[in-house]
Amino acid sequence: MTTKKAPARKPRADAEQNRALLLETAKAAFAEKGAAVALEEIARNAGVGIGTLYRHFPNREALLQEVYADESEKLAAAAERLIANEEPVEALREWLRLFVRYFATKQLVIGALNALVGPDAKLQASGAHVETAINTLAKNAEKSGDIKLDVAPMDLLRAVVGLSAYAKPGWEKNAYKMIDILIAGMRRD
Amino acid sequence: MTTKKAPARKPRADAEQNRALLLETAKAAFAEKGAAVALEEIARNAGVGIGTLYRHFPNREALLQEVYADESEKLAAAAERLIANEEPVEALREWLRLFVRYFATKQLVIGALNALVGPDAKLQASGAHVETAINTLAKNAEKSGDIKLDVAPMDLLRAVVGLSAYAKPGWEKNAYKMIDILIAGMRRD
DNA sequence: GTTATATACGGAGGAAGCCTCCGTTTAGCA
DNA sequence: TGCTAAACGGAGGCTTCCTCCGTATATAAC
Numbered sequence: 001m002t003t004k005k006a007p008a009r010k011p012r013a014d015a016e017q018n019r020a021l022l023l024e025t026a027k028a029a030f031a032e033k034g035a036a037v038a039l040e041e042i043a044r045n046a047g048v049g050i051g052t053l054y055r056h057f058p059n060r061e062a063l064l065q066e067v068y069a070d071e072s073e074k075l076a077a078a079a080e081r082l083i084a085n086e087e088p089v090e091a092l093r094e095w096l097r098l099f100v101r102y103f104a105t106k107q108l109v110i111g112a113l114n115a116l117v118g119p120d121a122k123l124q125a126s127g128a129h130v131e132t133a134i135n136t137l138a139k140n141a142e143k144s145g146d147i148k149l150d151v152a153p154m155d156l157l158r159a160v161v162g163l164s165a166y167a168k169p170g171w172e173k174n175a176y177k178m179i180d181i182l183i184a185g186m187r188r189d
Numbered sequence: 190m191t192t193k194k195a196p197a198r199k200p201r202a203d204a205e206q207n208r209a210l211l212l213e214t215a216k217a218a219f220a221e222k223g224a225a226v227a228l229e230e231i232a233r234n235a236g237v238g239i240g241t242l243y244r245h246f247p248n249r250e251a252l253l254q255e256v257y258a259d260e261s262e263k264l265a266a267a268a269e270r271l272i273a274n275e276e277p278v279e280a281l282r283e284w285l286r287l288f289v290r291y292f293a294t295k296q297l298v299i300g301a302l303n304a305l306v307g308p309d310a311k312l313q314a315s316g317a318h319v320e321t322a323i324n325t326l327a328k329n330a331e332k333s334g335d336i337k338l339d340v341a342p343m344d345l346l347r348a349v350v351g352l353s354a355y356a357k358p359g360w361e362k363n364a365y366k367m368i369d370i371l372i373a374g375m376r377r378d
Numbered sequence: 379g380t381t382a383t384a385t386a387c388g389g390a391g392g393a394a395g396c397c398t399c400c401g402t403t404t405a406g407c408a
Numbered sequence: 409t410g411c412t413a414a415a416c417g418g419a420g421g422c423t424t425c426c427t428c429c430g431t432a433t434a435t436a437a438c
Contacts, residue, residue: 012405015415038395049417054397151366155352159367162351163344177340178348185374201434204386227424238388243426 019056021046027067035064065126071102072126079133088144092137093183096160099130100175104164130157147186156182208245210235216256224253254315260291261315268322277333278372281326285349285368288319293353293361319346336375345371 025046029037039060043053057063078098082091131154138153160178163171214235218226228249232242246252267287271280320343327342349367352360 009406009413012414014405018416039397040395043417050397051399051417052415055415059397151363151370155356155363155367158351158355159348160351161355162347162349165354166347166350167344174340174344178344181340181374182370183374184376185370185372187373198384198435201385203434207387228426229424232388239426240388240428241386244386248426 015056018046018048018052022048022053022056022063023067026063030064030067035060039063069126072129075099075102076129076133079137083137083140087146088137088141089146089183089187092141092147093179095133095137096156096179096182097176099157100160100164100172100179103161104172104175146188147183148188149186204245207235207237207241211237211242211245211252212256215252219253219256224249228252258315261318264288264291265318265322268326272326272329276335277326277330278335278376281330281336282368282372284322284326285345285371286365288346289349289353289361289364289368292350293364335377336372337377338375 022042026042029042029045039053040050042063043050046053053063057066075095075098079091079095082095085091086094134153134157138149138156141147142149159182160175163175163178167174211231215231218231218234228242229239231252232239235242242252246255264284264287268280268284271284274280275283323342323346327338327345330336331338348371349364352364352367356363
């Protein structure tokens with residue numbers, strides 16, 4: 001068994017600062033230029049060396065995850081709220097719309113969404129949040145007896161996200177329609 | 190107005206050969222390694238210079254389009270057949286399944302599908318085939334009165350493709366379920 | 379056959395991005 | 409005030425993209 005030694009030292013101030021700075025810069029960059037911006041550009045804009053960026057975030061995926069951790073946590077919180085206050089099916093519908101809204105306004109693109117709904121999402125914190133949220137909502141709606149759930153809950157998300165990935169800007173309205181269709185399609189008669 | 194001069198010369202035989210060879214090699218490479226293979230590798234495997242590849246196909250997208258032109262045309266043909274022989278709604282369902290099958294077995298990935306269902310798809314031949322097919326099928330099903338079509342037909346495809354792009358291997362079964370949900374969701378009561 | 383030339387070939391090389399490695403610097407602690 | 413673990417930064421190796429242009433050749437004219 002490996003014993004985890006409590007690190008005596010306090011984390012260095014400059015490290016924490018740079019980390020925060022990188023996250024902020026990256027968020028702006030992703031929003032403006034999509035998930036494929038050069039990481040070197042992010043480092044440059046943050047005024048740190050590329051080595052520093054890679055020390056804090058071992059790869060692009062990790063950076064994306066962290067950048068969108070806020071949004072993911074808000075979505076998770078919203079799920080709890082909706083479950084408490086809405087009919088199960090409406091909670092699900094509303095949350096899916098929320099998801100669309102959160103990410104539509106951020107110009108999130110293929111690569112970024114992959115970090116959240118792709119096959120490895122659950123390995124990382126913010127992907128897991130999203131997955132837990134949709135799972136709970138979907139299970140809840142099923143237990144209510146109003147819908148029949150014969151796809152994985154994440155697949156609902158993937159279907160909706162598919163519109164964003166392959167469609168033109170302004171996909172949100174279509175996504176809302178798609179959500180209604182999906183829910184109607186799962187409804188028990 | 191520019192007058193298009195008829196080119197007197199017959200196209201060179203070596204050029205046509207290389208073009209065909211490249212297509213064949215690219216098809217294998219895409220199937221084996223996904224849509225992101227190095228184009229240089231394709232050229233190398235085909236035994237031609239990289240310059241030759243780029244002369245025939247100005248970018249990766251163009252190459253992908255051409256590689257899947259066959260499949261696209263077959264899908265278009267299948268659409269006509271289904272329309273002639275099936276109930277409109279079943280024709281739509283069957284064609285969507287066909288789409289899934291065609292591309293699931295080819296390990297087609299994000300980048301490749303973008304060429305077919307992405308925003309610029311209709312600018313190119315094979316994307317247009319697919320779009321025409323799904324449009325006709327969907328309109329037909331709507332005219333039959335069995336379904337209400339309030340999303341763009343292509344969005345149905347995008348939803349289904351979303352599963353493939355962000356899910357694990359073996360997504361086909363889930364995609365079939367998704368198709369059923371979509372159709373049930375569009376059904377008039 | 380020869381010859382002329384439009385057409386096609388191939389790969390060197392510039393540009394860009396990814397990521398690692400390691401010598402230098404510095405913040406925290408005693 | 410000095411020690412040292414922790415953090416910094418960017419040079420450099422690698423990969424891929426794509427362009428450009430000197431060389432080679434298939435076609436057509438004679």
